[in-house]
Amino acid sequence: MGVVAIASQGLSLALGARLLQRNRSNPTPTPLPSVVRLCSSRKGSARRMEVLAMASFEAGIGVMGTKLGMMTYIHPEGNVIPVTVVGFREGNVVTQVKTSATDGYDAVQVGYRRVRDIKLTKPELGHLQKVGAIPMRHLQEFRLQSVDGFEPGQLLDIEEIFKEGDLVDVSGNSIGKGFQGGIKRHNFARGPMTHGSKSHRQLGSIGAGTTPGRVYKGKKMPGRMGGVKTKIRKLSIVKIDTDLRAILIKGAVPGKPGNLLRITPAKIVGKNIPKN
Amino acid sequence: MASSSLLPHSLLSLPTASSRFPKSSLTISSISFSLNQVSITRTGSVAFQPLVRRGRESTFGIARAGETGEEETPAETGGDESATETLEEESSVAVAVEEKPPKKPIVKLNEIIGILNKKAIEEAETIKVVPDIKPGDIVEIKKEKANRRRLALYKGIVISKSSSGVHTTIRIRYMTSGTAVEIVFPVYSPKIKEIKVVSHRDVRRAKLYYLREKLPRFYTFKKK
Numbered sequence: 001m002g003v004v005a006i007a008s009q010g011l012s013l014a015l016g017a018r019l020l021q022r023n024r025s026n027p028t029p030t031p032l033p034s035v036v037r038l039c040s041s042r043k044g045s046a047r048r049m050e051v052l053a054m055a056s057f058e059a060g061i062g063v064m065g066t067k068l069g070m071m072t073y074i075h076p077e078g079n080v081i082p083v084t085v086v087g088f089r090e091g092n093v094v095t096q097v098k099t100s101a102t103d104g105y106d107a108v109q110v111g112y113r114r115v116r117d118i119k120l121t122k123p124e125l126g127h128l129q130k131v132g133a134i135p136m137r138h139l140q141e142f143r144l145q146s147v148d149g150f151e152p153g154q155l156l157d158i159e160e161i162f163k164e165g166d167l168v169d170v171s172g173n174s175i176g177k178g179f180q181g182g183i184k185r186h187n188f189a190r191g192p193m194t195h196g197s198k199s200h201r202q203l204g205s206i207g208a209g210t211t212p213g214r215v216y217k218g219k220k221m222p223g224r225m226g227g228v229k230t231k232i233r234k235l236s237i238v239k240i241d242t243d244l245r246a247i248l249i250k251g252a253v254p255g256k257p258g259n260l261l262r263i264t265p266a267k268i269v270g271k272n273i274p275k276n
Numbered sequence: 277m278a279s280s281s282l283l284p285h286s287l288l289s290l291p292t293a294s295s296r297f298p299k300s301s302l303t304i305s306s307i308s309f310s311l312n313q314v315s316i317t318r319t320g321s322v323a324f325q326p327l328v329r330r331g332r333e334s335t336f337g338i339a340r341a342g343e344t345g346e347e348e349t350p351a352e353t354g355g356d357e358s359a360t361e362t363l364e365e366e367s368s369v370a371v372a373v374e375e376k377p378p379k380k381p382i383v384k385l386n387e388i389i390g391i392l393n394k395k396a397i398e399e400a401e402t403i404k405v406v407p408d409i410k411p412g413d414i415v416e417i418k419k420e421k422a423n424r425r426r427l428a429l430y431k432g433i434v435i436s437k438s439s440s441g442v443h444t445t446i447r448i449r450y451m452t453s454g455t456a457v458e459i460v461f462p463v464y465s466p467k468i469k470e471i472k473v474v475s476h477r478d479v480r481r482a483k484l485y486y487l488r489e490k491l492p493r494f495y496t497f498k499k500k
Contacts, residue, residue: 069389072443074396078420078467080443085392087385246388 058142059272062264063092063156064112065247067172069257073238073248083238083248086170086261090114092156093133097147107143108150111136112260140262158247159240167234167266172254176227186220230254234266393441400442400464406471409434409446409463412479414497417448417461418470427469430459431497433477435484449487451496456488 065086073083091112098107117125117135128135131152162168182188182203191199203222207215232253239248253261267273383391400406409415413434418427432450435458444463449456461468487495 066385068385071389071393071441072462074400074442074462074465076466078465080462080465085389087388089385241392244383244388244391246392248392 056143057145058264059267060265061108061110061144061150061156061161062142062168062262063088063158063161064110064138064140065261065263066113067253067255067257067259067261068246070252081238081250082252083250084253085246085248086253086263087244087246088158090134091136091138092158093131093136094150094152094154094156095128095131095133095136095139097150097152098141099147105143106145106147107141108147109139109141110156111139113137138260142264158245159242162237162240162247162263162265164237164240166237167268168237168249169231169233169264169266170235170249170253170261171229171231171264172259172261174226174228174230174254175256177225179222180225181222182220185222185225188220234268390441396442397464400466403466404468404470406463407473409437409471409473410476411435411437411482411484412477413473414475414477415446415448416470416472416474417468419461420467420469429499430461431474431499432457432459433484433487433495433497435487436482449484449495451492456492456495 065088068085068087070082070084073081075081089112091110091114093111094108095111096109098105098109100106111128111133113136114134115137119137120128120135125135133153177184181201183190183201188203190201191197191204193200206219206221232251235253236250237247238250241247249263253259255261265272411434415432415434417430419430421428430448430450432448434446435449436447438445438447442464445460446463447458447460449458451457463471
């Protein structure tokens with residue numbers, strides 16, 4: 001069940017509670033957008049969820065890929081560029097097209113990575129067989145402004161979506177670092193190592209005195225670090241290799257080799273961030 | 277090694293043929309089992325191991341579209357149809373047995389980086405031939421400068437080599453006008469126009485960082 005992020009402008013707590021209630025009874029695969037306006041029909045029977053366009057859209061359809069590792073790309077000019085090699089397993093098939101009429105929002109659901117059918121549950125298999133797709137492990141949605149031109153069962157071709165020189169956003173699960181202290185997690189400074197100091201890697205002070213008499217929420221403290229979804233923005237595609245089915249992306253991407261990546265066109269303010 | 281006496285023993289524990297037939301891509305043409313005669317055929321670089329059924333003699337034919345008879349068995353014993361079957365462990369090699377257009381070999385994801393490096397090195401070799409460089413070699417390197425007018429010449433001793441595909445680098449140490457200099461050159465860079473191994477000094481290390489503490493005469497070379 002996705003977490004409903006309630007927009008801070010003018011939603012009352014009561015409405016928020018009602019949203020959570022409704023969400024529990026009617027779970028959706030993707031997190032609901034920022035604001036969901038519930039209008040009760042005048043006829044009294046049907047309740048329609050009208051989704052306001054305050055959630056975030058993708059700048060274009062994306063694909064899923066696998067991080068293979070990093071290497072160096074030597075430009076013909078002589079520049080030496082560190083690149084990440086992203087490979088593509090069998091997949092990137094459109095499994096469902098959601099429209100405002102049927103689901104309340106426009107999105108394209110894409111599958112990735114073929115697996116044996118015994119590895120999927122029957123409901124998952126049925127969902128994929130409905131469009132005649134191969135059994136796939138991962139399903140992700142790309143929320144778009146318009147879903148014309150996407151059919152269920154369509155194969156997404158990397159060369160049509162991206163070309164060399166494009167800027168992309170790459171998101172994936174970052175490397176998990178476990179329980180980490182303030183210095184590694186929040187770039188805190190160490191205490192002195194000598195001169196009689198007894199505090200080397202501790203947090204130091206965590207607040208003021210009697211006023212406020214408590215520690216603020218969100219105080220940076222030790223905790224689990226890494227292993228969460230991270231997005232790296234505006235990476236450029238250096239090369240697209242068609243026979244090997246791999247692309248070279250300048251820079252580093254989250255995770256270790258073998259990690260699932262979600263590659264979408266970069267959202268640049270003023271250029272292709274869809275307006276509401 | 278096609279002795280029929282050995283093989284039945286070694287193949288006792290093999291699973292049955294029915295479970296080993298691949299579903300999608302059949303690489304077998306025709307199979308027949310004969311009790312005492314076991315033949316191994318070799319076509320090209322792919323070895324086939326026959327499956328022996330004891331106590332049974334049956335002919336089991338799976339015809340492939342467009343395939344005629346025994347065109348793949350040069351080494352047959354007797355007049356029987358030989359039993360040939362590929363075991364289903366690793367069949368990423370294209371089987372060029374039948375007269376079919378050769379299938380493109382499936383590239384595994386973990387091989388892609390190796391292939392990309394090889395391709396990049398082949399491309400770089402067209403600009404210049406990179407000799408085999410070892411630490412202790414005294415090399416002359418001609419590198420193109422930014423203004424692209426003259427080639428800069430560097431002559432020094434290789435104190436370390438870091439091999440990593442197309443980003444293989446060598447570290448050159450030399451002395452110029454009273455200053456010791458160490459430069460790292462990416463060997464396959466297109467800006468390096470020539471690498472020539474002039475001579476070699478016997479060293480017993482892979483990395484000659486001890487030269488930094490030695491007298492400058494050990495890394496001073498006269499440029500002609």
